[in-house]
Amino acid sequence: MSNPFVVVGGDAAGLSAASKCKREDPGREVIVFERGQWVSYAHCGMPYYVKGDIDSLLDMTSLSPEEIEDRGIDLRRNHEVTGIDTDQQYVTYNTRVGKTVRQSYGDLLVATGASASVPFEGQDLDGAFTLHHMDSAAAIRAYLTDPADDPGIDAEFVDDALVEQYAAMEPPETVAVVGGGYVGVEMAEAFEAHDLDIHLFQRGERVLKPFGEAVGTAVGDRLEERGVTLHLDEEVDHLDGDDHVEAVVTDAHRVPVDCALVGVGITPNTDIVSGTEVRLGESGAILVDDYGRTDAERVYAAGDVAEMRHAVTGTHDWVPLGLTANRAGRAIGQTVAGDPEPVGDVAGTAVVKAFELECGRVGLLDHEKAREAGFEPVAETVTAGSRSGYYPGNEETTVHLVGDRTTGQLLGGAIVGEDRAAIRTDTLATAIEANMTVAELERLDLAYAPPFSPVWDPVLVAAKVLRGTLEE
């Protein structure tokens, strides 16, 4: 029992690894350290919990602590690992009574995730939130609703004091959403459902920058249609207020608001590996090989704290998303159990809902990045119907595709529309991971039936147009 598989972090990557290892090698001791109360919870569901689409925070956890322990995993919540000794192969952590204790490991997985980063002042004011903890989500919901009437404020696991503090406050009427990424767009929808007056601040010229112009423009328009005031090309300088947020101060304006939700970026939690042999990549996340191994012997990393190989560029990149974390964790659990399994690569697939709009992106969309990777990018954007034109529910679907002039290879794509647009991204993801050319994409035998797709699916129409341009 002196050769345990030790996992630092009790969310997607960590628990996938722990579970898989225990299943494949039931005799192996598996210990999971989690610094907080919450384990195995769904970050991605939080905006919908705040919106009110999901009844309870507990609904968003896929495994309870008891279920994890039933799997034979030694789960230690509220245990913060503070350091790693990769020579002697142990981690140090603090006990509740302040003692520092060592735990040796046979294999170690660093799955410490990422934290919201806020590059300006005022985030410590009351009414200023990020959305990187379940407790924040509970506090925001308590703030927006009358907790007496809201069964969605769970007693268990929640930071009671925080929730009660916000429940006691007058509900806000105006909110600043700082950042127009996934979190910003999803939270705008959530706040709109509570009838707040919403100001969204975005440093760049469009929301959802990684989705490119076609999607970003469509989503920006939709946000405005739904009453969101967009402040584009406007950088937030600080949040202003005495105890509570009173205004957002930008490089151009001072906009009075009752509260603020800041989602401007996250940074990988790499503190515990600093000073060790574990090396970071250019992105600042941990560098790993095809099996999730770091530069330190028997130390793995996965999830939001680690880089992954990009399917198009072949180089390592930081793409912190849920499936990646689950898949890499699971693969490492299998590897540690003696049956090596690659963690796979990422195609940069991402989808997001913006009110009725479904948005997706995959691969390389940014021409500059494409050129850096040695491609000569050419792009086309087309709009076509999601179903046969005569069939009810047909919706305009915009597809943006990027291909390489020299080889014809499909490099990336983005889709936006109201009818099954997001899930069509999977077709592009599959084609990209298969290294298909745009011509091959055009020739795919995709599904056709009037209720689901026109004869030429929007993806095929876009491929046809881009292929024409590539062959000019």
Place this chain on the structure above:
Amino acid sequence: MSNPFVVVGGDAAGLSAASKCKREDPGREVIVFERGQWVSYAHCGMPYYVKGDIDSLLDMTSLSPEEIEDRGIDLRRNHEVTGIDTDQQYVTYNTRVGKTVRQSYGDLLVATGASASVPFEGQDLDGAFTLHHMDSAAAIRAYLTDPADDPGIDAEFVDDALVEQYAAMEPPETVAVVGGGYVGVEMAEAFEAHDLDIHLFQRGERVLKPFGEAVGTAVGDRLEERGVTLHLDEEVDHLDGDDHVEAVVTDAHRVPVDCALVGVGITPNTDIVSGTEVRLGESGAILVDDYGRTDAERVYAAGDVAEMRHAVTGTHDWVPLGLTANRAGRAIGQTVAGDPEPVGDVAGTAVVKAFELECGRVGLLDHEKAREAGFEPVAETVTAGSRSGYYPGNEETTVHLVGDRTTGQLLGGAIVGEDRAAIRTDTLATAIEANMTVAELERLDLAYAPPFSPVWDPVLVAAKVLRGTLEE
């Protein structure tokens, strides 16, 4: 002007070819013969027209005769081509005054489609329909509704006498649907919308046989839930009646009905090539090469009358579907214009709606066919959520996958569920056309966001399970 591109058949394949050729080579004379009135119409929309989801037959034509002529195409409706001389390179057709006339060709495309085949007696009775003509659809709708109130009975193009005949009849209360394929399932939905008492007769043990057991069982259950009486494993012997259909007589029963819709199969319209060098494949449809060329010089075939190469088996097969027809026609138009373009292959992708259920299939599902093609098929069926479990609208999605034991290659798949199930078939179609293994499918970076997909898409869950079985 003695070198025209002559097309026989004015629907998907024929008009795609004519349009593409004219666009690429505007100086070329292009003549399209169509034996009927209707051109460029959507077979696949007819059940929804009968149901009442689509207002007008005209909505289902993608091009009017005028638009076709505006493209510079010489469109000759009501001209039936009766023979081809592949030595002298001309076709013969009958004029309205009964003269037989020759038209020489430089290139010829046979795009004569397929016709409903009915292997039993009684189909000539009133009240017995197939759904292979727009006029039938108009007659059925006139029969079901009060034409005075129904704007969906278009005056133009329709066989007035037939429509008036059915409009004058008492609307039916009971209908027999003979055949449980696409048409049968879609028409059951259409008749249910008009509150008919429906008896569906299927020779085999399940409906939608090409979709396999998982889909067929789910759809059969759904039909019964919606009040359809299923007569499975029951072969229709004939339709009984004096002038009008009075009953369906099977090998087991006599079921009184007011009318019957027969959709038991179609046969390719190959009559005009008999006695020529044009050769038929084993399926009875015209054999073509990768460019749609038949064995006769300068004679092409495309659409429901022609075979196509199957992406999985590599051999030729008859898969008469809309996208195939459009794509092959377009490619042949380009080839004829001097820029050779392969017609592509088929993956056997098909989707169908059965009330709320979305169904899809692709590739090889039948184990016997897979073994004939040299594979050792292994299959798994899993049911998983379409969205995150906590997100509203999450629906059970059943995915059936078939892989090859020896190589791990993905051979086929089928999907059924209520939430975006059909469009997920495109992911499998893309993977199959890319010759992916089941392990590669499992590692795909597919889209995840709570409103659209769980972390592990049902396709990935099925791939994971099948991969486990393949590696046993």
